Structures are given as structure tokens and as C-alpha cells.
Amino acid sequence: xxELLAVIKKELQQLRRDKKVIPAMVLGPIIQLLALGYAANxxxxxxxxxxxxxxxxxxxRDLVDRFLASGYFxxxxxxxxxxxxDPWLLDSRAQLALVIxxxxxxxxxxxxxxxxxxxxxGTDSNSAGLGLGYASRILASVxxxxxxxxxxxxxxxxxxxxxxxxxxxxxxxxxxxxLKTRWFYVPAILAMVLLLVTMILPSVAVVREKEIGxxxxxxxxxxxxxxxxxxxxxxxxxxxxxxxxxVTALAVFLFKVPLRGSLFLLIALSFLFILVTLGxxxxxxxxxxxxxxxMGFCVYLLMVPMIYLSGLIFPIENMPHGFQIATYIIPxxxxxxxxxxxxxxxxxxxxxxxxxxxLLGMGVGVLGMAVLRFRKTLE
Amino acid sequence: MSPxxxxxxxxxxLIQAARDPLSLAMLLGVPTMMLLLYxxxxxxxxxxxxxxxxxxxxxxxxRDLVTAFTNNEYFTEVADLPAGADLQRLTERRQAxxxxxxxxxxxxxxxxxxxxxxxxxxxxADANTASxxxxxxxxxxxxxxxxxxxxxxxxxELAPLAYEPRVWYNPELDSTHFLVPGLIGFILMLTAxLSTALSVVREKERGxxxxxxxxxxxxxELIVGKILPYLGISxxxxxxxxxxxxxxxxxxxxxxxxxxxxxxxxYLIGALAFGLLISSLVDSQxxxxxxGSLGSMLPAIFLSGFIFPIRSMPAVLQAITYVxxxxxxxxxxxxxxxxxxxxxxxxxxxxxxxIYATVMMTLxxxxxxxxxV
Numbered sequence: 110x111x112e113l114l115a116v117i118k119k120e121l122q123q124l125r126r127d128k129k130v131i132p133a134m135v136l137g138p139i140i141q142l143l144a145l146g147y148a149a150n151x152x153x154x155x156x157x158x159x160x161x162x163x164x165x166x167x168x169x170r171d172l173v174d175r176f177l178a179s180g181y182f183x184x185x186x187x188x189x190x191x192x193x194x195d196p197w198l199l200d201s202r203a204q205l206a207l208v209i210x211x212x213x214x215x216x217x218x219x220x221x222x223x224x225x226x227x228x229x230x231g232t233d234s235n236s237a238g239l240g241l242g243y244a245s246r247i248l249a250s251v252x253x254x255x256x257x258x259x260x261x262x263x264x265x266x267x268x269x270x271x272x273x274x275x276x277x278x279x280x281x282x283x284x285x286x287x288l289k290t291r292w293f294y295v296p297a298i299l300a301m302v303l304l305l306v307t308m309i310l311p312s313v314a315v316v317r318e319k320e321i322g323x324x325x326x327x328x329x330x331x332x333x334x335x336x337x338x339x340x341x342x343x344x345x346x347x348x349x350x351x352x353x354x355x356v357t358a359l360a361v362f363l364f365k366v367p368l369r370g371s372l373f374l375l376i377a378l379s380f381l382f383i384l385v386t387l388g389x390x391x392x393x394x395x396x397x398x399x400x401x402x403x404m405g406f407c408v409y410l411l412m413v414p415m416i417y418l419s420g421l422i423f424p425i426e427n428m429p430h431g432f433q434i435a436t437y438i439i440p441x442x443x444x445x446x447x448x449x450x451x452x453x454x455x456x457x458x459x460x461x462x463x464x465x466x467x468l469l470g471m472g473v474g475v476l477g478m479a480v481l482r483f484r485k486t487l488e
Numbered sequence: 489m490s491p492x493x494x495x496x497x498x499x500x501x502l503i504q505a506a507r508d509p510l511s512l513a514m515l516l517g518v519p520t521m522m523l524l525l526y527x528x529x530x531x532x533x534x535x536x537x538x539x540x541x542x543x544x545x546x547x548x549x550x551r552d553l554v555t556a557f558t559n560n561e562y563f564t565e566v567a568d569l570p571a572g573a574d575l576q577r578l579t580e581r582r583q584a585x586x587x588x589x590x591x592x593x594x595x596x597x598x599x600x601x602x603x604x605x606x607x608x609x610x611x612x613a614d615a616n617t618a619s620x621x622x623x624x625x626x627x628x629x630x631x632x633x634x635x636x637x638x639x640x641x642x643x644x645e646l647a648p649l650a651y652e653p654r655v656w657y658n659p660e661l662d663s664t665h666f667l668v669p670g671l672i673g674f675i676l677m678l679t680a681x682l683s684t685a686l687s688v689v690r691e692k693e694r695g696x697x698x699x700x701x702x703x704x705x706x707x708x709e710l711i712v713g714k715i716l717p718y719l720g721i722s723x724x725x726x727x728x729x730x731x732x733x734x735x736x737x738x739x740x741x742x743x744x745x746x747x748x749x750x751x752x753x754x755y756l757i758g759a760l761a762f763g764l765l766i767s768s769l770v771d772s773q774x775x776x777x778x779x780g781s782l783g784s785m786l787p788a789i790f791l792s793g794f795i796f797p798i799r800s801m802p803a804v805l806q807a808i809t810y811v812x813x814x815x816x817x818x819x820x821x822x823x824x825x826x827x828x829x830x831x832x833x834x835x836x837x838x839x840x841x842x843i844y845a846t847v848m849m850t851l852x853x854x855x856x857x858x859x860x861v
Contacts, residue, residue, distance in 0.1 A: 140786065148790040150800045151532075151616050157799070198656060199829050201819060217648065224650045231658030232822050234666045235532050235616070236797050241653050242623050248651045255648040274598035275633040276553060277605045280622050283579060285612035293614050313774070400774050408781065409518050414525070422795075423530040424617050426537070426585070432529040446582065453613045454580050 112332050116340025120314070124344060141305075142298045142356055146364045149294040149422075153239040158182040159203035161191055166214030172225070175251055176207060181243040191226075198230040205229050205240045217255065284453045295366045296448040297421040299356050299379070300441050304415070307349040307383045309407040311342055312390035315483075316403040319394075334484045342387050353379055360452075369455030378451075378465050382444040384472025391479035395486050415441045443467045489708055497705065497713025501687060505717065515683055519675040519725055526671045527737040532663040534620040540567040540584035542575065547595025553606065556632045557588060562624040579611040586610045586621050598636070657826045668739045669821040670794035672729050673814045676722055676752070677759050677788045678781065683718045684763030685780035688856075689773050707857040711849070715760045722756050723749075733825075742828030751820045751831060751838060758813050758845035759784070761852045768855035788814040813844045 158176065162169050176182050185203050188194060197203040208226035210216075216223035227244045229237040285292050318324040327337055353376065360366045368375075389411060397403045417423060418432065419441035425433055436442050443464040450456035450464075458465065505512060539557060543550050558565045566584055569575070575587045589607040597604040608625050612618045658665045691697040700710065733739040741748060763780060770776050788794065791805065792814035798806055809815045816837035823829040831838055 140782075144786055144790040147805050148801050149796050151796060152800055153797065155799060196833070199823065199827055199833050201823075220648070222648065222650050224652055226652045226654060228654045228656060231655035231661050232666060232826050233797060234658055234661040234663045237655060237658070238623070238661050239619065241655070242619075245651055245653065248649050252649045274601045275603055275636060276594075276598075276629050277603040278608060278626060278629040279605050280608045280610060280625065282610045282612040282618055282622075283576065285615055285618070288612055288615040288618055290615040293616065401777060404774065404777055405514050409514065409521070413518075414521070417525050417530060423532070424534070424614055426617070427531045427534055428529045449613050450580070454611075456580055460577075460580050 113336045113340050116327075116332065116337060117343050120341055120344045123314075124348075139355075141301055142295075142359055145294050145298050145301075146291065146360070149291070151235055151290040152288075153236045154181060155183040156181055156205050156236070156240040156243070157185040157203045159194060159197045159206040160184060160187045161189070161194065161206060161208040162187065163190065163211040164209050164213035168214035168217050169209045172209060172213075172251060173207070175247055176244070179243065179247055181240070191228075194228060198228070201230065201232075203230075204233070204236065205244065207244070291364060292366050292453060293449070294422070295360045295364050296452045297445065298360070299353060299448055300382075300419070300421055300444050301412075301416060302352050302356055303349050303379065303382060303444075304386055304412050304441070306352055307345050308386035308390040308393075309404065309412065310348075310390075311345045311387060312393045312403045312407050313400050314345075315341060315391065315394035316397060316400050319398070320400060335480070338391070338480060338483060342391070346383055346387070349383055350376070350379075366452060368452055370451035370457060374458060374461075375448075375451045378444075378447045378461065378468070381465055381468040381472055382440065382447075384476055385440040385468060388472060388475030388477075388479045391483055392475060395479065395482040415439050418442075420445050440468060440471050443471075489706070489712070493705055493709045494713045494716065497710060498716040501714055502717040504687075504690075505683075505721075515679050515721065516725075519679055519729065522671060522675055523729060523732055526667050527664060527732070530667065532616060533661075534617050534624075535561050536564045537562060537617075537621055537624070538566045538583065538585045539563040540569055540575075540578055540587045541565055542569040542571070542573060542587060542589045544571055544592045545590050545594040549595040549598050549604075550590040553590060553594075553629075553632055554588070556628050556635075557625070560628070562628075575609055579609070582611075584611075585617065586625070588625075664737050665739055665826060666822075667795070668733050668737055669825045670792070670818050672726065672733075673755070673792065673817045673821055674785075674788045674794055675729065676726065676756060677784045677814055679725065680718060680722050680756050680759035681763040681766070681784035682777065682780045683721070684714060684760045685766040685776045686773055687714055687718075688764060688767035689770060689776040692771060693773060707853055711761075711764060711852055711856060714764060715757065718760055719753075719756055722760075723752065726752055739825065741825050743824035744830050747831040748821075748824045751817065751824070751834075751841065754838065754841045754845050755813060755817045758841060758848050761845060761848035764852040765848060765855060768852060787812040791815065793818050810840075811844075813841055816840045816844075 160173060162173060173184075177184055182205070186197060188197070188206075191206075191208050194203075194206045194208075197206065206226075206228040208228065210224055210226075213223040213225070225248060227241060227248075229241050231237045282288065315324075318327070332340075357368065357372070357375070361368050390407065393403055393406050393411070397406055418428075418436050419425075419439050420436065421441060425436050425442070428436070446464045447461050447468075450461050454460075541554050541557075543554060554565070557563050563586075567578070569578070569587070575589070578584050578587065587609040589609065591605065591607070594604045594606070606629065608622070610618045610621050655661060688697070691700065705713075730741060734741070762784070766779050766783065767776055770779060790796065791798075791801075791809045791812045793809070794814065798809050798815065801809070816834075819837045820831070820834045820841075823834055824831070
């Protein structure tokens with residue numbers, strides 16, 4: 110125990126002396142959090158709208174007002190004819206163009222179904238899809254009102270029609286009723302921060318001792334291998350836990366993401382994830398020779414693919430089948446489930462146990478393998 | 489400036505790059521990996537949504553509706569739930585993304601000509617997917633209603649307005665078309681910054697920087713010599729990415745290639761000079777790597793409109809995006825590649841890219857002219 114404490118103390122001192130590691134450990138996560146929290150937002154508001162109103166009647170102005178009053182659109186300009194739309198969409202000053210034909214009001218009054226064209230710049234497929242969705246909902250509700258008004262006015266042709274029952278879809282959204290995309294992304298930051306602090310940094314720290322040659326000095330001391338490994342890794346676990354709490358606090362208080370499940374469970378299951386990341390970091394340190402290699406290996410061969418193929422940002426369901434299967438070997442996938450389960454769905458261990466079990470298995474396996482390899486290097 | 493000296497530096501740099509297999513692998517491997525990931529695996533297009541069905545009515549009408557939901561690529565039925573099933577638990581375990589509940593009496597209500605409420609419960613944890621789910625469901629129900637009306641022999645009551653959506657440039661609304669041009673901007677920024685960021689620091693670490701200093705080399709010659717080989721490599725990479733985009737992902741360049749080349753050249757010079765600047769400020773390759781990858785990757789992913797629309801960001805972040813070159817480059821890339829436009833439309837963006845490149849070059853030149861570097 111005494112020896113173990115000595116190694117931990119040495120490691121902490123080294124961390125403190127290395128002025129560049131501390132900013133990386135503290136600033137890195139905070140910048141990531143702020144970037145993801147504020148910038149990672151697929152919600153679309155204020156779609157820039159170009160208006161081509163060729164009718165200029167009371168009815169067409171009503172329709173335009175409905176678009177603007179919805180809060181989804183922002184009028185950026187007007188053109189007299191559809192030919193003028195091109196330049197607006199080309200340089201992205203407008204994303205959607207609302208084209209109201211010349212006889213809109215008249216056709217509407219006489220029941221001749223005026224056409225309302227909505228032209229979208231499809232470059233940003235996600236925003237375009239959402240914008241068109243808003244437009245179709247507005248037009249549908251305007252259409253409904255017009256029909257009701259004409260029914261009230263007693264147009265005989267419509268009243269005489271047989272009544273036909275229709276389905277009436279009532280959607281209900283669980284866990285995130287306002288559909289804020291931020292709630293999806295912010296918990297993901299925890300996984301990224303832990304990857305940085307408990308996988309990349311310990312890996313680089315171990316390789317540095319190899320590079321400087323101090324690892325040999327440690328080997329000739331009476332330290333046992335497990336004391337050395339534990340002592341080297343413990344400080345990173347501690348920093349990781351502090352980061353975990355800080356990021357969670359910021360997520361809840363700054364970004365107003367709900368933490369519906371238990372904080373204790375979050376911490377406990379994060380430990381399981383840390384077992385895996387420490388194991389991977391240590392494993393990498395036995396495979397490479399220089400710090401730069403360790404960093405390149407960790408960032409590009411582990412962190413980037415794991416983040417992208419874990420469902421943290423891009424949903425796994427949208428991937429092709431082969432990739433979906435590949436995601437099962439990615440530990441972050443299970444941690445992502447745990448994070449979203451605890452934060453958003455308020456899940457307990459009764460739901461999350463399969464994910465926890467996989468992480469535990471992976472953690473024991475990877476860490477065990479890493480320790481074995483590491484001991485071999487020591488000998 | 490002497491072309492002979494510049495060439496000597498460039499040649500030396502090229503040999504050095506070729507001899508460092510790890511850096512080379514990183515410069516080539518990372519772009520390839522990103523391209524394959526984004527081209528093949530990553531997408532916002534939601535398909536095959538896991539749908540659980542709770543049909544409490546079990547009438548012909550309810551079965552029709554279930555068929556309408558599952559008879560397409562959007563929804564896949566994963567469970568047929570009995571009455572009293574714990575619906576929330578099902579989504580919590582992620583077995584289903586949405587549950588369609590058809591209440592008892594639906595068939596009767598429809599037969600009586602009354603509206604029949606149908607409930608769709610959606611797991612909103614992934615807000616973006618949930619929006620798509622609701623959109624698809626609304627479209628399916630609307631189509632089913634039209635079909636019912638037609639079948640019942642009733643005159644199809646058309647909406648008083650005819651809504652005609654048109655999508656330009658990317659009619660299928662395929663997210664690959666959106667992501668691939670942005671990916672080019674991101675990959676080029678990352679590899680260009682890293683390559684030069686490491687190159688000067690490497691000389692500092694090895695002590696060869698002093699040797700360069702005592703030669704008659706001027707800072708300008710050093711900078712141009714260091715930038716040229718990586719400019720060549722990056723331009724080659726751009727060509728390869730465009731080929732891959734065309735033949736693997738079906739994203740073809742619709743605009744003039746020359747305009748694309750000019751914009752890429754300006755963007756790359758800015759990025760390479762930014763790398764040199766980092767290189768002149770730090771002392772070790774490890775730090776250069778970290779500063780270089782963070783300084784290029786984070787803004788290029790989050791503040792460039794690559795994935796997340798700039799318009800949806802808070803005002804402060806929107807203001808910051810004006811100094812991120814990838815922001816302008818993405819506009820140009822999407823314009824030339826997807827919209828088939830020429831640079832004439834994007835003069836403002838090209839101007840900003842030029843300003844960025846000039847400022848970075850000047851800063852790098854000032855730093856590298858100092859004796860102590």
C-alpha cells in the first residue's frame with residue numbers, strides 16, 4: 110500500500126509539473142463541452158425564406174403571414190417572378206422559396222385549387238427536409254381552415270358529400286417532448302471526455318516513461334508490477350471522475366439537460382467504462398514506442414472510429430447492416446446507451462444491466478490483456 | 489526569393505516526409521478512413537425504424553393501417569403487442585423506436601364516418617430521428633386517408649390548396665450529398681495544418697533548425713519551400729477524394745473544375761500557413777500535434793456548417809464562425825459541387841479565404857523571421 114501511494118504521488122507530481130498536460134486535461138473537455146453544447150444543434154429555426162408573391166391579394170398576404178407567424182421562417186427578400194429565385198438559393202441567402210401563383214386569391218375564392226409551390230435548397234438535406242415539413246404543415250392547416258370556412262358558408266356541393274371516416278394521428282413523444290437535439294448530443298460529451306482523460310493521456314504518460322528511460326528505473330525498484338500499473342493509472346481515474354462530475358453539472362445546470370436517473374448509477378457504470386478505456390490506453394502503450402505514435406494510435410485508430418460508430422453522433426440504425434454489426438465490438442456503444450438511458454429516459458439498472466455487463470466483460474478482458482502484455486514488457 | 493533555394497527546401501522536405509512512414513500513414517490513412525466512414529456508414533437519413541404495433545381493434549381497417557406503416561422502407565415491424573403491454577418499457581429497452589397504438593373501436597368509428605384517433609408513441613431521446621419518424625408517420629396516415637376516401641367511392645376531397653414541394657440540387661435529400669463536400673473541407677484542413685505544424689517542430693527538436701538558420705536561406709524562402717510539397721500532396725489528395733466521391737458515393741462535381749481548384753488552392757495555403765504558425769509557436773511535436781489537431785478539427789467540425797447549421801447556433805458562436813476559413817470553403821464547395829455554380833457567385837467567400845491566407849502567411853513570416861525561433 111505504501112509503495113502504491115508513492116507511485117500515485119509521483120504520478121500526480123509529474124502531472125502537475127507538466128504544464129501542458131493540465132490545460133489539455135481541463136481545457137480540452139470544457140472546450141469540447143461548449144462546442145458540442147452550443148454548436149451541435151440540428152434544430153432548424155428561422156429558415157431564410159424568399160417570397161415570390163405574384164398575386165398580391167389579401168388571400169396571398171394572409172398565407173405569407175401564416176408562414177411568418179409560425180416562427181420557423183424569416184423573410185429575407187422578395188422577387189417578382191420565379192426566375193429570380195436562382196441567385197438567392199445559389200449563394201444560400203435563402204433556403205426556401207414560397208411561390209404564390211398570379212391567380213391565387215381568385216382561384217381560392219372560386220374553389221379551383223390554387224397551386225402553392227415551395228422550392229427548397231436541398232444541399233443541407235436535414236434542414237431542407239425540416240423546412241419543407243414546416244411548410245407542408247402550415248399549408249395543411251391553412252387548407253383546413255379554408256375548407257371549414259367554406260363549409261360554414263354552406264357551399265352545397267361540399268355538404269352533400271358522404272362523410273368518410275379518416276385516421277387521426279395523435280403523436281406523443283417520450284423523454285424529449287420539445288425534440289431538442291441538444292439533449293441528444295450533450296450526454297455524448299461525457300464519453301468523449303473520458304476517452305481523452307482515461308485512455309489517451311495514460312497511454313501517453315506510460316510511453317513517455319519508456320521514452321525517457323525512467324520505466325527501467327521503476328522496474329529495478331522493489332515495486333511489484335500491479336502496484337506500478339495501479340499507481341500509474343489511479344490519478345487518471347481520479348481526474349476522469351472529477352471531469353465526469355463537472356461535465357454532468359454543466360450539462361444539467363448550463364444546458365438544462367435533465368438527469369432523470371440516478372447520479373450514483375451514472376458514476377458506477379462510468380467506472381465500468383473507464384476499465385475499458387484504461388485497458389485500451391495501456392494496451393496501446395505496449396504497442397508503440399513514441400508519444401507521438403501513442404497519440405496518433407489513440408486518436409485516429411481508436412477515438413475517432415469509436416466516436417463515429419458508437420451512435421454518439423450518428424444513429425446506428427441509419428448505418429448499413431455490416432457497419433451495424435461492427436458497432437457491437439465498440440465499447441462506447443454500450444456507454445452511449447447507458448448515458449442516454451440514465452440522462453433522458455431515467456432508466457435504472459433493471460434496464461441497463463445488459464450494457465453494464467458487456468462493459469464489465471470488455472473491461473476485464475482488455476485490462477487483463479493489457480496488464481499481461483505490460484508485465485511482459487517490464488520483464 | 490530564389491527559386492533554386494526554395495526548390496532545395498521543398499525537395500528536402502519531401503524526402504523527409506517520405507522517410508517518416510508514420511506521419512505519412514497518418515496524412516493518408518486519416519482522410520481515407522474519414523471518407524469511408526462518412527461516405528458509407530454515417531448518415532442522418534432515417535430508414536427501417538423499429539416499430540412496435542399494438543392493435544387493440546383487430547379489424548380490417550386497423551390491419552390496413554398496419555400494412556400501410558410497414559409496407560415501405562421507413563418502418564419495420566419488430567413486435568406485435570398484446571393489450572396491457574408496458575409500452576414505455578419497450579422503448580426504454582430500445583427494442584422499439586416508436587409504438588403504433590390502434591385503439592379498440594377504430595374500425596367502427598371509421599365505418600360510422602367519424603375520425604378515428606390513432607396514437608404514435610415516439611422515443612424522443614434522439615430528437616432528429618424522432619422528427620423524421622413523425623414526418624413519415626404523418627405522410628403515411630395522410631396517404632391512407634386519401635386511399636380510404638377513394639375506395640369508399642366518395643369523391644376524393646382535395647385540399648383547397650395544392651402544395652407542390654420542389655427540391656433543388658439534392659432532390660433525394662440524401663445526406664451524403666450534404667456531408668461529402670463538407671468532409672473535403674474538414675479533411676484538407678486537418679491534414680494540411682498537421683503536416684506543416686509537425687514539420688518545423690521536427691527540425692527544432694532535432695536541432696536542424698539552427699543548421700537551416702546559418703544557411704543563407706531567407707524566411708520567405710523557407711516558408712514557401714516548406715509549404716510547396718504539402719500543397720502538392722494535399723492537392724493530389726483532393727483529386728483522389730473527388731474521384732472517390734464521384735465513383736463511390738455518386739457525388740459528382742457539377743460546376744467548373746478550375747474554380748474548384750482555385751478555391752482549394754487558396755484554402756490550402758491558408759491552412760498550411762496556419763500549421764507553420766503553430767509550428768513556430770510550440771516546442772515539441774506532441775504539443776504541435778495536439779494544438780494542430782484541436783485547432784483545426786474542432787472549428788472545422790463544429791463551427792463551419794459541416795454538420796450543424798450555423799444559423800441554429802447562438803449569436804456569439806455565429807460571430808466566431810466568421811474567422812473559421814472552413815465556413816467559407818464549405819459554401820464554395822457545396823456551391824460548385826452540388827449547385828454547379830462558379831466562383832463568380834461566391835466572390836465574398838473567396839475574398840475572405842484570401843484574407844485568411846494572407847494574414848496567416850504574414851503571421852508565420854513574422855514569427856519565423858525572429859532569430860530565436
